[in-house]
Amino acid sequence: MKLAETSVRRPVTVLMLVFVVIILGFVSFTKIPLDLMPEFELPIAVVSTSYSGVGPQEIESLVTKPVEQALATVPNLDSLNSVSSEGSSIVLVTFNFGVDMDQASLDMREKLDMVKAFLPEDAGDPMVFKMDMNAMPILMLAVSSDDMSLAEMQALAEDKIQPRLERTEGVASVSISGGTEQVIEIRTKSEALAGYGISVSYLQGILAAENLNLPGGTVRKGSQELAIKTKGEFDSVEEIKQLIIPLPTGASVQLQDVADVELIEAEQATISKVNGDLGIAISIQKQSGSNTVRVSEAVLAEVEKIKKELPHVEINIIQDSAEYIKDSLKQVAQNGLTGALLAIIVLYIFLRNIRTTLIIATSIPISIIATFCLLYFSNITLNLMTLGGLMLGIGRLVDDSVVVLENIYRFRQQGYSRFEAAVKGCSEVIVAVMAATLTTVAVFIP
Structure with a gap:
């Protein structure tokens, strides 16, 4: 009143x-920040354990079952599901809605610490991951160039593009795939090894011992204390070829006398193509709690700067979650405005x-x-x-x-x-x- x-x-x-x-x-x-859906926490966690070279049945009996038995006593547990495959055990843990997943993850790790001693020695430690919607990339880029090899593009993406994008506000991580790295391949000559009376494992031990940077103590200079490092890592292929190999007879030979040393491109684990040509794929993940649209806009602004600095490199946008979010929200807003207009028209028809x-x-x-x-x-x-x-x-x-x-x-x-x-x-x-x-x-x- x-x-x-x-x-x-x-x-x-x-x-x-x-x-x-x-x-x-x-x-x-x-x-107001834009996003597709409100932030929410999924009550799901994953426990992953690796055990290379072991079949699914052995994985289930030696790894999966002990992990499941340990996790079965975690509070607020709803269900357990597991997948045992060759060399890998994955246990999917579902909790009741409303559970604090940080505390739940801590409880899971405590239970897994108690069962680690009963797992095989060669098995990896069980790793706990929370199911996070932010783990999906919000932006995918493709890098290509007509003047560079795949290995050169990989090095460019790792040395120049990746650090720049990782420094962008709201970016959690930048992943690179589809490229290849240069590795040094050493192919031993069986006849030469047999003639000199040495084995492959002997060569491996010498290479591992020579290719090391070791601390050499400290030196005082006035009030300063300087650390000394002995440099032993190889700098070039020629240096590896000329590595001295001691023989059981007391003599010595160079590595190139018993093996062929060559710089080659490593075998590709993933292939990325841009318009039919090989390229580099870059996936960008945002930090938890950051806004997708704002992070995407910041990254794209940085990409435009990189394009101007690297005119010989082409950077294309493959996927942008921000565009889908904007289009979805625009469509909903348009439907809402249309509904409001129709409501006003209907009111006028009846109220006159x-x-x-x-x-x-x-x-x-x-x-x-x-x-x-x-x-x-x-x-x-x-x-x-x-x-x-x-x-x-x-x-x-x-x-x-x-x-x-x-x-x-x-x-x-x-x-x-x-x-x-x-x-x-x-x-x-x-x-x-x-x-x-x-x-x-x-x-x-x-």
């Missing part, structure tokens, strides 16, 4: 408050009063703009869920507006003035309208 009466008696104050809300709403709208229709039509955008303030100050992103809630709110708003205006119109018909009709009509139904609105809100609270 007092709210309605105060609003009617002080129209200028109410109008100023509306303008303040509109200005705040527009400012908030420009700062342009003034009443305009009042309701004005209340819709003002209410939506006010909601942007709440979203911004609550650190909530503009995503499909929040847009869906706004569309639902438009329907609820139209219903409440029709009920209030119809009641005000009834009092006007009974001879009350505009002031009295507005106060009495609003006060009479305000409780019923609030009850109906809160009933709808209560449905979505869980």
Whole structure:
């Protein structure tokens, strides 16, 4: 009663408050981050254990079952699923919704520490990973060049492009695939080894011992203490070829006398093609809690700078999650605006009063703009869920507006003035309208 009466008696104050809300709403709208879906934590964790060269049955009995038995006692566990394949054991752990996954991961690691001693010695340590939606790349780039080999493009991507992208705000990691590295291949000559009385393992031991950088102690220089390092790593292929190999007879030969040494490209584990030509694929993951659209925009801005610095290299965008997010949100927003317009047209058809229709039509955008303030100050992103809630709110708003205006119109018909009709009509139904609105809100609270 007092709210309605105060609003009617002080129209200028109410109008100023509306303008303040509109200005705040527009400012908030420009700062609200965009995302496809709201942030949520999946109650799922994965335990991965490697055991090279072992078949699936042995993996299940020696690794998977002990891990499952240890994890079965973790609190708030919902289900356990496992996959045992050659050389690998994967256990999928599902928890009840609402569980703190950081604490759950800690509990899992404690249980696994107790069972490590019962696993085979050659098996790797069980590793725990939380299922994270942020683990998916938000951006994929392809690097290609007509003037560079695949190994040169790989080196360029690792030395120049990857560090630049990793320094971009919001980027968690940058992965490179599809390239190849140069390795030194040493092919021994069986006849020469047999003639000199040495074995491959003997050569391997000498190479491992020679290719080392070792600490050499410290030297004091005044008040400074300098660390000394003895450099032993190979710098070139020629240096490896000329490596001295002691023989059992006391003599020595060079490595090139008993083996062929050559710099070659390593075998490719993955192949990436850009428009039919071999190239380098770059996958970019964002940090947990970072906004996908903002991170993507920052990365693309850095890519444009890299393109200007490396004109001989072509960088193409293969996948950009931000574009899909923008298109999805744009489509939902357009559908919402279309629905609001149709609601106004239907109201005019039934009410047949342009003034009443305009009042309701004005209340819709003002209410939506006010909601942007709440979203911004609550650190909530503009995503499909929040847009869906706004569309639902438009329907609820139209219903409440029709009920209030119809009641005000009834009092006007009974001879009350505009002031009295507005106060009495609003006060009479305000409780019923609030009850109906809160009933709808209560449905979505869980």
